[in-house]
Amino acid sequence: MIERVKVAVIGVGNNVSALVQGIALHCATGRLVGVRRPVLDGLGVGDIDFVAAFALSPEKVGKDLTEAIFVPPNNFPRLTSELPLSGVTVRRGLTGATEVERVAGELAGAEVVLYAAPSGRQETAQAYAEAALRAGAAFINITSDAVARDPQLLDRFVAAGLPLLGDDLTSQFGTSVVHHALLRLLEERGLTLISSYQVNLGGTEDFRNLVENSNTKMQSKLNALTADESAAGRVELAPLGYLPHLESHKVAHINIEAQAWGGTSVSLDLKLKVHDPSGGAGVTIDLIRIAANALRQRRAGYPAEAAPLLKSPPGTSV
Amino acid sequence: MIERVKVAVIGVGNNVSALVQGIALHCATGRLVGVRRPVLDGLGVGDIDFVAAFALSPEKVGKDLTEAIFVPPNNFPRLTSELPLSGVTVRRGLTGATEVERVAGELAGAEVVLYAAPSGRQETAQAYAEAALRAGAAFINITSDAVARDPQLLDRFVAAGLPLLGDDLTSQFGTSVVHHALLRLLEERGLTLISSYQVNLGGTEDFRNLVENSNTKMQSKLNALTADESAAGRVELAPLGYLPHLESHKVAHINIEAQAWGGTSVSLDLKLKVHDPSGGAGVTIDLIRIAANALRQRRAGYPAEAAPLLKSPPGTSV
Amino acid sequence: MIERVKVAVIGVGNNVSALVQGIALHCATGRLVGVRRPVLDGLGVGDIDFVAAFALSPEKVGKDLTEAIFVPPNNFPRLTSELPLSGVTVRRGLTGATEVERVAGELAGAEVVLYAAPSGRQETAQAYAEAALRAGAAFINITSDAVARDPQLLDRFVAAGLPLLGDDLTSQFGTSVVHHALLRLLEERGLTLISSYQVNLGGTEDFRNLVENSNTKMQSKLNALTADESAAGRVELAPLGYLPHLESHKVAHINIEAQAWGGTSVSLDLKLKVHDPSGGAGVTIDLIRIAANALRQRRAGYPAEAAPLLKSPPGTSV
Amino acid sequence: MIERVKVAVIGVGNNVSALVQGIALHCATGRLVGVRRPVLDGLGVGDIDFVAAFALSPEKVGKDLTEAIFVPPNNFPRLTSELPLSGVTVRRGLTGATEVERVAGELAGAEVVLYAAPSGRQETAQAYAEAALRAGAAFINITSDAVARDPQLLDRFVAAGLPLLGDDLTSQFGTSVVHHALLRLLEERGLTLISSYQVNLGGTEDFRNLVENSNTKMQSKLNALTADESAAGRVELAPLGYLPHLESHKVAHINIEAQAWGGTSVSLDLKLKVHDPSGGAGVTIDLIRIAANALRQRRAGYPAEAAPLLKSPPGTSV
Known part of the structure; x- marks a missing residue:
C-alpha cells in the first residue's frame, strides 16, 4: 500500500482552504469531482496528510489548520458541515532571513512544501525554498514570485537531489482558458476576428491584490490570449473589478465579434462564473502528487510533467 | 494561369445567395473574410463561374441568378449594392425522372454540380446526381438526403471517373461546433459536467423545415455533442424555435453547469448569433474547389479531403 | 393576539412544498425574504396552520404533509434540514362528484381551502369549491381552471357569505413580468421596438403539463405582453422547453432589438433564472391572508384586493 | 406654418454628429424612430436649422458642419450616404473671456445655443452662456458643468427674459435607466435584493474622459441607482472600461442576485448595447424644442418641462 504524502503549507488563504476541504470531502464521501487525474502515479486524491502550516496573521496562528482556513479575509465557503480537526496547529510564518x-x-x-502565500514577496518565497532545501523536502511555488525560474535556486535543488516546481499556477478553467479556446476555434474554422473583450470581476483578497497591481498582470494575460494567432491588437481587457459581494466567486464576461463568409457578422457573448480558489486547488492537487513522486523516485530539479500546470516554468523571463 | 471552375447550382435558396454574393464581393473588393483556405490547390475564392442554375419556384425561374437569389422566402441580406448580372438565367428544375x-x-x-435544394426529397437529389453523371460533372450534395452514402450511386460515379461529395454540410461555426468545443474543454481540464442545454432559434425557410421535421435532427445533434465523452444523458436540447423576425440569423443559447474541485459550481452561459447561410457558403466554397481539383486530376469517387466538411460521408448510416 | 389561520390544501405539489417549507423556515429563523407584505391586515407570514391536505398519488396519501411534499415527481429542494412533522396526514383526494x-x-x-392541484381538471376544481361551500370555508383557486370566474359558483359563495378567490396565480417575478416591464420602459423612453423574443425553459411536472398544452397558454402570454403597446406582432415566443435537468428552476432568455435616435440599434439580452414554485408561494401567502381576513370580516364573494395577484379574476372570459 | 428653430452648436463631437445626422435622416425619409415626442408644442423633429457651429480642433474649424462631424476622434457612424452640406462653416471656439x-x-x-463641448471646462461653459445672453438666445447646457444650477447666471437669464436649460443630460435608455427599473421592479414584487453589479464599457472620446475622471461620476451613478430603495450598499459598480474597439457603442453588463419566497435564489443577467451618442441626441432634440418654445413664448429662466431630461437642474448641488 502506498505511503501517504506529508505536506507542509505556507500561507493559509482561500487556496489552501479549498485544498484542505476538497481532500476532506473526497475522503468522507468518496466522490471525485473536478479532478483531472483520479490517480497519479499511484497516488489518489485522498493520499495526502497535512503535517505543518505557517501563516502571518495573528488570528490564524495557533489555531488548528481546519479552523484557520475560515478566518477572514478568507471567504471560500464551507463545503461540508463536518470537517474534523487536522491536528496541525498553524505556526508563525517567517518574517526575516534569520x-x-x-x-x-x-x-x-x-516531503512536500507548498508555498501558497500572497504573491509579491519574492524574498520571503525564496527564504521558504531555502528552508525546504535544508529540510530535504520538495518545494512547490504556486505564486507568481520567481523561485523555480531563478537558475541559482534551481541548481541548488538539483544538487541536493530535490524537486522544485513553479512558478505561478495555471487556472483549471478560468477566463483565459475559455477565451483562448474560443479564439482558437474561430481561427480553425476560418472566421475573421474583428474585436473581442474580456471583463474580469472577483471578490477575494487575492483578487483585490491583483487589481492593485494589475498592469503587468493584464499585459501578460493579453499576451497569453493572442500569442499564437493573428488576434494581436484585436483583443481588449477591461480593467479588473474588485466587487466584494462576489466573495470567493470570479465572474468573466467575454465578447467576440467576428466575420464569416461574405463579411456577415458573428457575435458570441459568454458569462463564466467560478469559485476562484477551486480552480487553483484542482491544479495544486496534481502538483503535490507530481512533487511527491519525483522526490520518492529521486528525480531532482524541475519535473517536466508539471509544465502544463504552471504559467512561468524555469526558462521563462523573471 | 488556372482555368476558372464552371459550376451549376441546383436550388436557389439562401445558401446559394450567400455563395454567389460572397464570391462577387470578394472579386469586387479583394477582401478575404470568413474563409478557411484563401487558395486551395491553386484555386482562389474568386476562381468560380456560375454556368447554370435550376429552381422550382415560378418566381425564380426565368430571372437572372443574381436577381433570383433575392426572391422570397429567401431572406439572406443584400451584401453589396452593386451586384452585376450573372448572365445565367434560372431554369425550371426537375420534377420527375423523365x-x-x-x-x-x-x-x-x-464541371461541378452543386445540389443545394431543400432537404427531404431524396429521389430528386438522386435524379440530379444521375443527370450530373450523364453530363460528366462532379456532384456535391450539401443536403441531408442520402446521395454520396448510397453505395450504388457512389460505385457508378467511381466507374465513370467522376467525384461525388456529400452528404450534409457541417456548419463553419454553429451551435454544435461551439458547444462541443466547450464540453471537450471542460473534460480536458478535469471538470465534472452536471448538466447542459442548448436552445436553437432561426428565421429562414430552411429552419422552418427543420422545425417541422426536427425529431431525427435533434437526436443526431445530441449524438454529435455527446459522442466522445461521459456527457451522454447530461445534455438537453430545447425544441427548435422558428422566429420569423430573426430573418436569416440563427441564435443559440448554451448553458453549461459543472463542478470543479471540491464540488464547487462552475456556470457558463453563451449566446451565439450568426447569419445562418453564411456558415454554409463558407464550407461550400471549399467543397467546390475540392470537387473541381478531383475532377481535373481524374480522382474518381469520394475525395478524402472533403471529410471534415461533411456530416454524413460515405459509410455512415442512411 | 390574532388567531392563526387554519388552511386546508388540495394538491401536494411543488407549490405547496414551497409554501409549507417557506412558512416553517420563517418560523424557525424569523427571516423575511421574498415577501411583499410582512404583515397583511394583522396577519404575519407565520400565522398559518395547515389542518388538512389532499392528494391523489398513492405515494403521498397517508404520509405526513411535511414528508409528502418531497415525494417525486415533486422536485422543489429541501430548504432546511430540520422540518418538524406537521401532524397533518395527507388524505385521499376527491375522484368523483359522489x-x-x-x-x-x-x-x-x-377557514381557507387552497386549491393547488394540477391545472386542467375543471370539474374536480369545482367539486372542491362545492365541498368548501358546504364546510363554510373560503376558497382559493390558484390554477387556470374556471372557478371564481364561473358566475354561478361566485353567486353561491356570495349567498353563503363566503369569499371566493381566483383564478390563476400571477407570478411574483417571472418572465412575463420582467419582459413586460422592459417593453414598457422602452416605450416610455421613446425607443422604437423592432423585434423581441422570449424563450422559456423549465423542469417541473407542472412545466411539463404546460408544454403539452401550450397553445392557449402561449397566446395568452403574448396577449399579456403586448396588450398596451404598439408591440403587437413584434414579440415572438419560442416553444416552451421541458428540460428535466433544470429540476424546479425556470429559465428564460429574453431579447429585445430596438432603434434609438437616428435609427441606431439598441440590443438587450437577459437571462432570468428562478425557482419556479417559489414565485407562486410568495403570492399564495398573500391570497391566504386576504381570504382569511375577508372570511373573518364577513366579506363575501371576490375580495377586490386580490385582483393584482390573479390572472383571470371574475369577469374575464372562461 | 411654424417658423423653423435657429440653433447654434458649441462643440462638434459625437453628440452633435448624432443630432445633425438624425435630423437630416428624418427629413430625407420621413421616418420617426427613437423619438419620444414626434411633435412638441407644434415643433416637429425636422423643424430645426443649424445656423452656427463652434469647435476648438483645427481639423474641424473651417469645414462645413456636415463634414466636421466625421473628423476623428469622432466615431459615431455615418447614418446615410447622402448628407447634403449644411452651409454652416465651423468657427473657431472661444478660448478666453476676451x-x-x-x-x-x-x-x-x-434662437437657441446648444452647449455640447466636453465636460470639465466650467469657465468656458459659462463664457458661452454669457455670449448667448448678449446675443439674446436661449441656452442649453448638456454637459455636467454648472451653468443652469449657478444661481447668479440663472438670475441674469431671468432678468434678460431668456430661457436657460441644464445641466447634464439624462440618457434616453442607458444602463442606469434599465438597472434602476429592474431594481424597482424587484422591490415592487417583494423580492429581497442580495447583490447587484454593473459593468460599463465604451469606446468614445467622451467615455475616455469619463474613465479618467470617474470617481465622482461613479458615486453619483450609485446614488441615482439606490436612492429610493433599501438597495444601498448592495449594488456595486465595476470600474469603467474604455475599449476603443467599441467605437461609438456603449455596452453594459448588469447582474442582479435576489431571493424569493423561502430564500430561493433569483438571478438576472443582462447585456445592453447602445450607440452612446444616440441616446443623448434623442433627448437633446426635445430640449431644443422646449427652449425655442419658451423663448418664443417669453418664458424666462428654467422651463419646468425640461426637468425629466436633466440630471442636475437648478437647485441641485454644484
Whole structure:
C-alpha cells in the first residue's frame, strides 16, 4: 500500500482552504469531482496528510489548520458541515532571513512544501525554498514570485537531489482558458476576428491584490490570449473589478465579434462564473502528487510533467 | 494561369445567395473574410463561374441568378449594392425522372454540380446526381438526403471517373461546433459536467423545415455533442424555435453547469448569433474547389479531403 | 393576539412544498425574504396552520404533509434540514362528484381551502369549491381552471357569505413580468421596438403539463405582453422547453432589438433564472391572508384586493 | 406654418454628429424612430436649422458642419450616404473671456445655443452662456458643468427674459435607466435584493474622459441607482472600461442576485448595447424644442418641462 504524502503549507488563504476541504470531502464521501487525474502515479486524491502550516496573521496562528482556513479575509465557503480537526496547529510564518533555520526545523518530516502565500514577496518565497532545501523536502511555488525560474535556486535543488516546481499556477478553467479556446476555434474554422473583450470581476483578497497591481498582470494575460494567432491588437481587457459581494466567486464576461463568409457578422457573448480558489486547488492537487513522486523516485530539479500546470516554468523571463 | 471552375447550382435558396454574393464581393473588393483556405490547390475564392442554375419556384425561374437569389422566402441580406448580372438565367428544375435527360443536356459544360435544394426529397437529389453523371460533372450534395452514402450511386460515379461529395454540410461555426468545443474543454481540464442545454432559434425557410421535421435532427445533434465523452444523458436540447423576425440569423443559447474541485459550481452561459447561410457558403466554397481539383486530376469517387466538411460521408448510416 | 389561520390544501405539489417549507423556515429563523407584505391586515407570514391536505398519488396519501411534499415527481429542494412533522396526514383526494360530502366533512375546521392541484381538471376544481361551500370555508383557486370566474359558483359563495378567490396565480417575478416591464420602459423612453423574443425553459411536472398544452397558454402570454403597446406582432415566443435537468428552476432568455435616435440599434439580452414554485408561494401567502381576513370580516364573494395577484379574476372570459 | 428653430452648436463631437445626422435622416425619409415626442408644442423633429457651429480642433474649424462631424476622434457612424452640406462653416471656439464679445456677435440670429463641448471646462461653459445672453438666445447646457444650477447666471437669464436649460443630460435608455427599473421592479414584487453589479464599457472620446475622471461620476451613478430603495450598499459598480474597439457603442453588463419566497435564489443577467451618442441626441432634440418654445413664448429662466431630461437642474448641488 502506498505511503501517504506529508505536506507542509505556507500561507493559509482561500487556496489552501479549498485544498484542505476538497481532500476532506473526497475522503468522507468518496466522490471525485473536478479532478483531472483520479490517480497519479499511484497516488489518489485522498493520499495526502497535512503535517505543518505557517501563516502571518495573528488570528490564524495557533489555531488548528481546519479552523484557520475560515478566518477572514478568507471567504471560500464551507463545503461540508463536518470537517474534523487536522491536528496541525498553524505556526508563525517567517518574517526575516534569520528565521530560515527555525522554519527548516519545523518542516522536518514534510516531503512536500507548498508555498501558497500572497504573491509579491519574492524574498520571503525564496527564504521558504531555502528552508525546504535544508529540510530535504520538495518545494512547490504556486505564486507568481520567481523561485523555480531563478537558475541559482534551481541548481541548488538539483544538487541536493530535490524537486522544485513553479512558478505561478495555471487556472483549471478560468477566463483565459475559455477565451483562448474560443479564439482558437474561430481561427480553425476560418472566421475573421474583428474585436473581442474580456471583463474580469472577483471578490477575494487575492483578487483585490491583483487589481492593485494589475498592469503587468493584464499585459501578460493579453499576451497569453493572442500569442499564437493573428488576434494581436484585436483583443481588449477591461480593467479588473474588485466587487466584494462576489466573495470567493470570479465572474468573466467575454465578447467576440467576428466575420464569416461574405463579411456577415458573428457575435458570441459568454458569462463564466467560478469559485476562484477551486480552480487553483484542482491544479495544486496534481502538483503535490507530481512533487511527491519525483522526490520518492529521486528525480531532482524541475519535473517536466508539471509544465502544463504552471504559467512561468524555469526558462521563462523573471 | 488556372482555368476558372464552371459550376451549376441546383436550388436557389439562401445558401446559394450567400455563395454567389460572397464570391462577387470578394472579386469586387479583394477582401478575404470568413474563409478557411484563401487558395486551395491553386484555386482562389474568386476562381468560380456560375454556368447554370435550376429552381422550382415560378418566381425564380426565368430571372437572372443574381436577381433570383433575392426572391422570397429567401431572406439572406443584400451584401453589396452593386451586384452585376450573372448572365445565367434560372431554369425550371426537375420534377420527375423523365426529365433527367433534359437536365443532363442543360448541365453540359459544367464541371461541378452543386445540389443545394431543400432537404427531404431524396429521389430528386438522386435524379440530379444521375443527370450530373450523364453530363460528366462532379456532384456535391450539401443536403441531408442520402446521395454520396448510397453505395450504388457512389460505385457508378467511381466507374465513370467522376467525384461525388456529400452528404450534409457541417456548419463553419454553429451551435454544435461551439458547444462541443466547450464540453471537450471542460473534460480536458478535469471538470465534472452536471448538466447542459442548448436552445436553437432561426428565421429562414430552411429552419422552418427543420422545425417541422426536427425529431431525427435533434437526436443526431445530441449524438454529435455527446459522442466522445461521459456527457451522454447530461445534455438537453430545447425544441427548435422558428422566429420569423430573426430573418436569416440563427441564435443559440448554451448553458453549461459543472463542478470543479471540491464540488464547487462552475456556470457558463453563451449566446451565439450568426447569419445562418453564411456558415454554409463558407464550407461550400471549399467543397467546390475540392470537387473541381478531383475532377481535373481524374480522382474518381469520394475525395478524402472533403471529410471534415461533411456530416454524413460515405459509410455512415442512411 | 390574532388567531392563526387554519388552511386546508388540495394538491401536494411543488407549490405547496414551497409554501409549507417557506412558512416553517420563517418560523424557525424569523427571516423575511421574498415577501411583499410582512404583515397583511394583522396577519404575519407565520400565522398559518395547515389542518388538512389532499392528494391523489398513492405515494403521498397517508404520509405526513411535511414528508409528502418531497415525494417525486415533486422536485422543489429541501430548504432546511430540520422540518418538524406537521401532524397533518395527507388524505385521499376527491375522484368523483359522489365524494364531495366526504371531503366537505374532512374540511371541517378549515377557514381557507387552497386549491393547488394540477391545472386542467375543471370539474374536480369545482367539486372542491362545492365541498368548501358546504364546510363554510373560503376558497382559493390558484390554477387556470374556471372557478371564481364561473358566475354561478361566485353567486353561491356570495349567498353563503363566503369569499371566493381566483383564478390563476400571477407570478411574483417571472418572465412575463420582467419582459413586460422592459417593453414598457422602452416605450416610455421613446425607443422604437423592432423585434423581441422570449424563450422559456423549465423542469417541473407542472412545466411539463404546460408544454403539452401550450397553445392557449402561449397566446395568452403574448396577449399579456403586448396588450398596451404598439408591440403587437413584434414579440415572438419560442416553444416552451421541458428540460428535466433544470429540476424546479425556470429559465428564460429574453431579447429585445430596438432603434434609438437616428435609427441606431439598441440590443438587450437577459437571462432570468428562478425557482419556479417559489414565485407562486410568495403570492399564495398573500391570497391566504386576504381570504382569511375577508372570511373573518364577513366579506363575501371576490375580495377586490386580490385582483393584482390573479390572472383571470371574475369577469374575464372562461 | 411654424417658423423653423435657429440653433447654434458649441462643440462638434459625437453628440452633435448624432443630432445633425438624425435630423437630416428624418427629413430625407420621413421616418420617426427613437423619438419620444414626434411633435412638441407644434415643433416637429425636422423643424430645426443649424445656423452656427463652434469647435476648438483645427481639423474641424473651417469645414462645413456636415463634414466636421466625421473628423476623428469622432466615431459615431455615418447614418446615410447622402448628407447634403449644411452651409454652416465651423468657427473657431472661444478660448478666453476676451472673446465673449466676438462669439456673441457670431451668434446673432440664433434662437437657441446648444452647449455640447466636453465636460470639465466650467469657465468656458459659462463664457458661452454669457455670449448667448448678449446675443439674446436661449441656452442649453448638456454637459455636467454648472451653468443652469449657478444661481447668479440663472438670475441674469431671468432678468434678460431668456430661457436657460441644464445641466447634464439624462440618457434616453442607458444602463442606469434599465438597472434602476429592474431594481424597482424587484422591490415592487417583494423580492429581497442580495447583490447587484454593473459593468460599463465604451469606446468614445467622451467615455475616455469619463474613465479618467470617474470617481465622482461613479458615486453619483450609485446614488441615482439606490436612492429610493433599501438597495444601498448592495449594488456595486465595476470600474469603467474604455475599449476603443467599441467605437461609438456603449455596452453594459448588469447582474442582479435576489431571493424569493423561502430564500430561493433569483438571478438576472443582462447585456445592453447602445450607440452612446444616440441616446443623448434623442433627448437633446426635445430640449431644443422646449427652449425655442419658451423663448418664443417669453418664458424666462428654467422651463419646468425640461426637468425629466436633466440630471442636475437648478437647485441641485454644484
